[in-house]
Amino acid sequence: MVTASVDLQRVTLARGRRDVLSGVTFCLEGSEFVGMLGPNGAGKTTLMRALLGLLPVGSGDMLVLGERPRRGNPAIGYMPQARAGVGGLRLSGRDFVAGVVSGHRWGLPLLDRDGRREVDWALDMVNAREFAARPLSEMSGGQRQLLLLAQALIGRPRLLLLDEPLMSLDPHHQRSVVELVRSVQKELRVTVVFSAHELNPLLGSLDRVLYLGGGSAALGTVDDVITGPVLSRLYGSAIDVVRVNGRIFVMSGGSDVERDEHQHGAGLHAHAHEQQRGAHAVV
Amino acid sequence: MLSYDFMRHAFAAATIVAVLAGLVGYFLVLRGQTFAGHALAHVGFTGATGAVLLGMAPLWGLVSVSVAAGIGIGLIGGGLAQRDVAIGMVLSLALGTGLLFLHFYTAFATQATALLFGNVLAVDARTIGWLLLLAVPSLAALALMSRPLLFASLQPELAEARGVSLRLQDVLFLVIVALATAECVQIVGVLLVFVLMVGPAASAQRLTTRVGTGLLLSLGLALGEAWLGIALSYWTDWPASFCISALSVGAYAVAGVPSLLGRPRASASSISA
Numbered sequence: 001m002v003t004a005s006v007d008l009q010r011v012t013l014a015r016g017r018r019d020v021l022s023g024v025t026f027c028l029e030g031s032e033f034v035g036m037l038g039p040n041g042a043g044k045t046t047l048m049r050a051l052l053g054l055l056p057v058g059s060g061d062m063l064v065l066g067e068r069p070r071r072g073n074p075a076i077g078y079m080p081q082a083r084a085g086v087g088g089l090r091l092s093g094r095d096f097v098a099g100v101v102s103g104h105r106w107g108l109p110l111l112d113r114d115g116r117r118e119v120d121w122a123l124d125m126v127n128a129r130e131f132a133a134r135p136l137s138e139m140s141g142g143q144r145q146l147l148l149l150a151q152a153l154i155g156r157p158r159l160l161l162l163d164e165p166l167m168s169l170d171p172h173h174q175r176s177v178v179e180l181v182r183s184v185q186k187e188l189r190v191t192v193v194f195s196a197h198e199l200n201p202l203l204g205s206l207d208r209v210l211y212l213g214g215g216s217a218a219l220g221t222v223d224d225v226i227t228g229p230v231l232s233r234l235y236g237s238a239i240d241v242v243r244v245n246g247r248i249f250v251m252s253g254g255s256d257v258e259r260d261e262h263q264h265g266a267g268l269h270a271h272a273h274e275q276q277r278g279a280h281a282v283v
Numbered sequence: 284m285l286s287y288d289f290m291r292h293a294f295a296a297a298t299i300v301a302v303l304a305g306l307v308g309y310f311l312v313l314r315g316q317t318f319a320g321h322a323l324a325h326v327g328f329t330g331a332t333g334a335v336l337l338g339m340a341p342l343w344g345l346v347s348v349s350v351a352a353g354i355g356i357g358l359i360g361g362g363l364a365q366r367d368v369a370i371g372m373v374l375s376l377a378l379g380t381g382l383l384f385l386h387f388y389t390a391f392a393t394q395a396t397a398l399l400f401g402n403v404l405a406v407d408a409r410t411i412g413w414l415l416l417l418a419v420p421s422l423a424a425l426a427l428m429s430r431p432l433l434f435a436s437l438q439p440e441l442a443e444a445r446g447v448s449l450r451l452q453d454v455l456f457l458v459i460v461a462l463a464t465a466e467c468v469q470i471v472g473v474l475l476v477f478v479l480m481v482g483p484a485a486s487a488q489r490l491t492t493r494v495g496t497g498l499l500l501s502l503g504l505a506l507g508e509a510w511l512g513i514a515l516s517y518w519t520d521w522p523a524s525f526c527i528s529a530l531s532v533g534a535y536a537v538a539g540v541p542s543l544l545g546r547p548r549a550s551a552s553s554i555s556a
Contacts, residue, residue, distance in 0.1 A: 052444040072446025080440035085315060089437075090542075092492040096437055099494070103434025104446045106427050109494065135492040151441060 038212035077157030305505030357454030401472030482531030
């Protein structure tokens with residue numbers, strides 16, 4: 001039997017004194033693309049940090065690739081949310097990725113031939129070889145996201161946790177990042193947990209949806225999970241699911257829940273939101 | 284010029300300090316912690332004046348108080364950016380306390396000027412020995428931690444997930460920064476620590492996008508600016524600290540020219556990408 005990549009049994013996770021998830025049970029297979037959705041504060045980042053061993057599990061059993069979560073597990077790749085500081089660095093994309101290779105070990109940051117090959121491989125996986133010589137400060141947001149993904153791939157992980165890779169990207173770049181992650185996931189046969197504010201950019205690429213809300217979680221195909229009854233239970237209020245031209249909108253009392261969430265996101269990304277609104281208007 | 288003992292001492296001291304400051308400064312600028320470096324120097328001023336009041340060499344007050352402050356800033360933790368206000372408050376108090384010590388220790392004006400603006404031409408052979416003794420372990424420690432430090436600087440969340448202790452890196456690095464600033468004070472003084480710690484490193488990061496080249500360039504610029512500054516001071520009889528600061532700021536300005544000229548092209552390519 002293939003080991004499940006993530007296995008939660010009645011897991012409770014707390015942030016401060018508040019239980020973010022309580023009694024959550026689900027299991028992710030060995031190789032699948034899972035979109036993790038849910039309102040702000042539903043526990044997406046908290047769950048990732050717990051899987052990485054950075055946050056203690058309150059109660060219940062959590063297994064990651066058959067092991068208890070532990071910090072520094074090389075089998076897990078992690079792409080944190082993009083920080084504003086990265087965009088200002090006058091450092092080449094290649095060195096940005098190279099800094100991750102054996103980065104936890106003491107010593108000088110010199111790469112041997114294997115290390116350089118690993119960097120080349122990671123850059124090739126995300127098609128970043130071409131622009132990797134340029135400084136981060138002269139790249140587009142999408143290009144920087146690809147380099148963050150390349151960093152996550154260093155060490156050839158079997159589980160990839162990607163925290164909001166689409167944040168602050170325009171719809172065109174969102175599509176290309178999703179497609180790239182899908183092809184990496186298939187080629188490396190890894191499990192990807194991809195958190196996002198909006199479902200639509202992921203439609204057609206993901207295998208299953210993990211929807212968090214109200215302290216619990218629902219896992220299943222889009223058709224199983226993105227339904228009025230399931231989401232009403234997670235949000236704790238009446239939710240309608242509207243499908244228009246292959247796009248799905250989660251509505252609460254006539255307003256688009258996901259879009260509202262998105263607009264509450266960090267103020268830094270106001271420009272991207274404008275573009276997003278534009279996309280909605282087209283539909 | 285080198286026939287005088289004080290000139291030979293000045294060049295020797297400047298060499299030791301520039302090597303340390305150039306390399307430490309590169310990481311300081313990369314991590315966006317330059318303000319912390321600035322603060323450590325100010326806090327060190329209190330230590331130095333306190334030491335003089337107790338009849339000790341100012342260097343030891345400088346070293347012990349700034350190292351303690353470095354550990355303190357590291358342990359407070361939190362986001363690097365959020366610390367600025369706390370650091371600013373602490374350094375204001377430190378400078379004020381330093382002034383109080385000066386008030387108690389009358390006949391202190393030359394000492395105070397030397398601490399604030401440096402006096403590289405007054406460095407004696409004994410001090411050079413101490414500078415070397417502090418610089419060697421600092422450089423060894425920096426070399427040993429440079430890989431995890433680079434990782435933690437570039438991508439802290441991922442580094443933490445991969446098993447790097449951010450807190451430990453931060454505290455260790457700030458101790459090294461404290462030692463480096465204490466050394467810089469001997470050359471350029473508390474108020475001008477930036478010209479050796481930050482100027483060369485910031486210029487280097489404007490000129491190259493590679494880590495290795497950047498480190499070497501930062502080291503080279505720090506050495507060149509310190510040496511040339513002392514030589515200029517000898518020829519013109521102007522204060523060495525002024526000459527070094529003019530060179531440091533001048534190099535930073537010149538380093539900005541290429542990117543200024545190249546900007547239209549760079550932004551065009553990022554739009555098309």
